[in-house]
Amino acid sequence: xxxxxxxxxxxxxxxxxxxxxxxxxxxxxxxxxxxxxxxxxxxxxxxxxxxxxxxxxxxxxxxxxxxxxxxxxxxxxxxxxxxxxxxxxxxxxxxxxxxxxxxxxxxxxxxxxxxxxxxxxxxxxxxxxxxxxxxxxxxxxxxxxxxxxxxxxxxxx
Amino acid sequence: xxxxxxxxxxxxxxxxxxxxxxxxxxxxxxxxxxxxxxxxxxxxxxxxxxxxxxxxxxxxxxxxxxxxxxxxxxxxxxxxxxxxxxxxxxxxxxxxxxxxxxxxxxxxxxxxxxxxxxxxxxxxxxxxxxxxxxxxxxxxxxxxxxxxxxxxxxxxxxxxxxxxxxxxxxxxxxxxxxxxxxxxxxxxxxxxxxxxxxxxxxxxxxxxxxxxxxxxxxxxxxxxxxxxxxxxxxxxxxxxxxxxxxxxxxxxxxxxxxxxxxxxxxxxxxxxxxxxxxxxxxxxxxxxxxxxxxxxxxxxxxxxxxxxxxxxxxxxxxxxxxxxxxxxxxxxxxxxxxxxxxxxxxxxxxxxxxxxxxxxxxxxxxxxxxxxxxxxxxxxxxxxxxxxxxxxxxxxxxxxxxxxxxxxxxxxxxxxxxxxxxxxxxxxxxxxxxxxxxxxxxxxxxxxxxxxxxxxxxxxxxxxxxxxxxxxxxxxxxxxxxxxxxxxxxxxxxxxxxxxxxxxxxxxxxxxxxxxxxxxxxxxxxxxxxxxxxxxxxxxxxxxxxxxxxxxxxxxxxxxxxxxxxxxxxxxxxxxxxxxxxxxxxxxxxxxxxxxxxxxxxxxxxxxxxxxxxxxxxxxxxxxxxxxxxxxxxxxxxxxxxxxxxxxxxxxxxxxxxxxxxxxxxxxxxxxxxxxxxxxxxxxxxxxxxxxxxxxxxxxxxxxxxxxxxxxx
Numbered sequence: 001x002x003x004x005x006x007x008x009x010x011x012x013x014x015x016x017x018x019x020x021x022x023x024x025x026x027x028x029x030x031x032x033x034x035x036x037x038x039x040x041x042x043x044x045x046x047x048x049x050x051x052x053x054x055x056x057x058x059x060x061x062x063x064x065x066x067x068x069x070x071x072x073x074x075x076x077x078x079x080x081x082x083x084x085x086x087x088x089x090x091x092x093x094x095x096x097x098x099x100x101x102x103x104x105x106x107x108x109x110x111x112x113x114x115x116x117x118x119x120x121x122x123x124x125x126x127x128x129x130x131x132x133x134x135x136x137x138x139x140x141x142x143x144x145x146x147x148x149x150x151x152x153x154x155x156x157x
Numbered sequence: 158x159x160x161x162x163x164x165x166x167x168x169x170x171x172x173x174x175x176x177x178x179x180x181x182x183x184x185x186x187x188x189x190x191x192x193x194x195x196x197x198x199x200x201x202x203x204x205x206x207x208x209x210x211x212x213x214x215x216x217x218x219x220x221x222x223x224x225x226x227x228x229x230x231x232x233x234x235x236x237x238x239x240x241x242x243x244x245x246x247x248x249x250x251x252x253x254x255x256x257x258x259x260x261x262x263x264x265x266x267x268x269x270x271x272x273x274x275x276x277x278x279x280x281x282x283x284x285x286x287x288x289x290x291x292x293x294x295x296x297x298x299x300x301x302x303x304x305x306x307x308x309x310x311x312x313x314x315x316x317x318x319x320x321x322x323x324x325x326x327x328x329x330x331x332x333x334x335x336x337x338x339x340x341x342x343x344x345x346x347x348x349x350x351x352x353x354x355x356x357x358x359x360x361x362x363x364x365x366x367x368x369x370x371x372x373x374x375x376x377x378x379x380x381x382x383x384x385x386x387x388x389x390x391x392x393x394x395x396x397x398x399x400x401x402x403x404x405x406x407x408x409x410x411x412x413x414x415x416x417x418x419x420x421x422x423x424x425x426x427x428x429x430x431x432x433x434x435x436x437x438x439x440x441x442x443x444x445x446x447x448x449x450x451x452x453x454x455x456x457x458x459x460x461x462x463x464x465x466x467x468x469x470x471x472x473x474x475x476x477x478x479x480x481x482x483x484x485x486x487x488x489x490x491x492x493x494x495x496x497x498x499x500x501x502x503x504x505x506x507x508x509x510x511x512x513x514x515x516x517x518x519x520x521x522x523x524x525x526x527x528x529x530x531x532x533x534x535x536x537x538x539x540x541x542x543x544x545x546x547x548x549x550x551x552x553x554x555x556x557x558x559x560x561x562x563x564x565x566x567x568x569x570x571x572x573x574x575x576x577x578x579x580x581x582x583x584x585x586x587x588x589x590x591x592x593x594x595x596x597x598x599x600x601x602x603x604x605x606x607x608x609x610x611x612x613x614x615x616x617x618x619x620x621x622x623x624x625x626x627x628x629x630x631x632x633x634x635x636x637x638x639x640x641x642x643x644x645x646x647x648x649x650x651x652x653x654x655x656x657x658x659x660x661x662x663x664x665x666x667x668x669x670x671x672x673x674x675x676x677x678x679x680x681x682x683x684x685x686x687x688x689x690x691x692x693x694x695x696x697x698x699x700x701x702x703x704x705x706x707x708x709x710x711x712x713x714x715x716x717x718x719x720x721x722x723x724x725x726x727x728x729x730x731x732x733x734x735x736x737x738x739x740x741x742x743x744x745x746x747x748x749x750x751x752x753x754x755x756x757x758x759x760x761x762x763x764x765x766x767x768x769x770x771x772x773x774x775x776x777x778x779x780x781x782x783x784x785x786x787x788x789x790x791x792x793x794x795x796x797x798x799x800x801x802x803x804x805x806x807x808x809x810x811x812x813x814x815x816x817x818x819x820x821x822x823x824x825x826x827x828x829x830x831x832x833x834x835x836x837x838x839x840x841x842x843x844x845x846x847x848x849x850x851x852x853x854x855x856x857x858x859x860x861x862x863x864x865x866x867x868x869x870x
Contacts, residue, residue, distance in 0.1 A: 037419060040417045059706065096636075097704070150415055
């Protein structure tokens with residue numbers, strides 16, 4: 001008894017070399033991650049300064065991130081000077097408008113890990129899933145001198 | 158043949174990502190190799206193994222490339238090691254060897270390493286800089302003054318440029334040029350050992366990059382002055398670019414700084430010309446050429462009639478008319494399109510008689526003024542139809558005056574009449590209640606006004622939507638697609654009323670947004686609905702509200718968000734218009750020299766009124782800075798450069814609008830040197846394009862968007 005399948009919605013076909021069983025190819029999906037940002041930031045003592053150098057507190061660092069379960073922040077810090085980072089997030093409506101003013105603070109001011117010339121990785125959020133539309137990632141030097149911080153942020157679906 | 162180059166660098170912490178970004182944009186394959194040290198004992202880490210810097214293995218490895226590029230340099234002539242490892246390569250001169258491109262190379266006599274000095278070619282014709290005898294071994298450049306800061310890492314301001322004569326091409330071009338610099342922050346050109354050069358120039362040499370078949374070739378020198386006023390001359394042994402066999406000694410190209418290339422972090426690389434020129438000299442034929450184009454904002458507008466020019470409106474219009482006639486002709490000759498963001502919204506929402514609509518039609522303007530404005534308008538209109546000066550919407554009448562979504566609410570918004578969203582149609586003006594999953598929406602919940610709305614991937618049903626009523630004036634919340642549709646339709650209606658066939662630069666389907674605010678998703682969606690393919694946009698895309706960023710890669714559902722680069726010669730908010738190249742009484746930032754911070758060590762301001770040479774110095778620096786910004790935008794970020802004609806062209810002489818700069822021989826209405834930014838900028842960029850036929854071509858914004866899609870994948 002040959003294996004038969006519905007071809008072109010109306011035609012019943014036998015499985016053969018000419019008409020193979022249509023299957024979905026496994027293990028060929030695109031990598032579910034996108035590079036969202038590569039930026040070099042001069043880490044200063046400015047309060048509320050984000051990775052893009054903005055101190056405008058309502059301005060997101062990343063927008064349109066709803067499709068991402070998690071963001072992965074890779075960074076290379078050239079200096080060991082004491083630094084804190086803070087991560088804010090919020091949702092927008094379908095027009096892209098934030099649902100309200102301000103942010104949800106998902107990581108309060110926390111010491112930025114890593115020594116001088118070190119590679120580091122931070123998951124955003126650290127636990128649970130994200131799916132926020134907008135993120136604001138702030139860094140602030142609390143002692144020492146300014147130094148460059150080079151970041152790459154990847155969105156993972 | 159696939160173009161391929163090898164980049165040799167010392168450390169990623171100072172590696173400028175623009176090197177690789179430019180190569181990607183040109184479709185040139187590249188390999189990064191790391192030198193383990195700056196000394197001759199360094200090994201070179203390649204993907205095929207680690208080789209000693211002077212080894213036959215490395216030489217063999219290099220032979221697969223069209224060119225090898227040295228990425229490192231030094232600001233300090235006292236350094237004893239920076240690229241010492243490359244000294245061996247100066248002797249790899251066989252036809253099978255690649256071209257070697259040295260940009261701002263460190264080869265000073267402070268290098269004491271014996272392996273370096275013993276391997277440095279004895280016939281090398283450029284005098285090695287001696288930090289203890291700088292005056293005897295280098296030529297102080299650009300007036301010889303110190304820059305306020307490291308001259309090699311300057312980006313948007315503080316140019317050190319030159320008018321350079323390219324000998325083989327016989328072309329003069331103003332390009333940022335520093336051959337070497339030192340910790341005194343002074344830029345220098347090189348000096349030539351003329352005897353050695355003479356020997357090389359008469360010695361036959363066979364290599365594909367030796368255009369003249371000789372071992373030595375002067376490529377470029379500081380151009381001799383074209384005016385007796387300009388006394389900044391250089392001795393005959395001064396050079397800025399030289400070919401020694403297959404090794405190119407070229408000025409500074411890219412800063413040693415970990416600049417990233419991203420939606421925000423794109424520091425301007427104003428010296429990029431020399432990289433492009435070096436690639437061409439080395440015969441690296443890119444897969445793709447880069448389209449060069451320029452845009453203007455507010456192509457027809459009036460400005461203040463006060464000091465220093467005291468131009469009447471008709472005089473302003475006369476300067477614009479002549480300049481636009483020139484620009485239209487230039488675009489036709491060069492097969493480019495000068496895209497213009499035409500201020501709209503004024504037909505309904507502004508009574509200011511400085512703007513396009515009211516200049517043409519307001520009875521507050523005299524007939525003579527309206528006629529003069531109409532002559533400019535007709536040039537733009539004809540150019541729009543033929544494709545040389547296409548115009549698109551650019552609306553400063555909404556929100557905070559800064560365009561799309563620049564405020565939460567556009568108070569007392571006045572819409573147009575007719576069409577789909579105009580009065581008296583009762584249309585949605587704000588978000589309603591909504592359900593983004595219509596398949597779970599219970600029957601009867603959505604009201605009779607329910608409609609399907611799509612923004613990006615999201616399709617939803619909205620109901621209970623606030624509407625406009627039949628009137629034409631209301632407070633318009635700006636954060637929604639309904640507002641975006643009303644605004645954009647009103648803008649297009651005005652363009653049609655002005656005689657344009659569309660609001661999106663004809664076939665380019667593009668416009669440059671007011672204040673570079675593209676709004677956000679709802680505006681991008683609405684623009685797509687009206688047929689736009691892309692707009693110019695800042696990264697923070699709804700200032701002054703500041704709640705939005707553009708999409709990663711500046712690409713949203715097929716819609717382009719093109720980067721912006723101003724080429725203006727004044728600071729908006731500081732002055733109403735540019736006071737010229739330099740004016741002793743201009744407000745800080747009100748003239749080109751002050752705006753671009755080009756008064757190095759006060760070497761322009763200190764003698765402006767007594768030393769005519771300084772006008773030429775200002776001219777050179779301004780042109781180099783603006784061209785550098787434009788070229789960086791073209792080559793690195795594939796963005797759009799623009800200027801405001803009305804604000805930049807008033808320093809032109811009303812009676813000799815199109816004349817080229819000629820120092821104090823041609824004066825403007827303020828009795829200062831005449832300068833037409835449009836003419837000078839276009840002519841200089843044209844010289845650059847003619848110098849780089851393998852790399853650049855005059856194109857259009859459509860070519861830019863096509864190229865973005867090509868190289869961004």
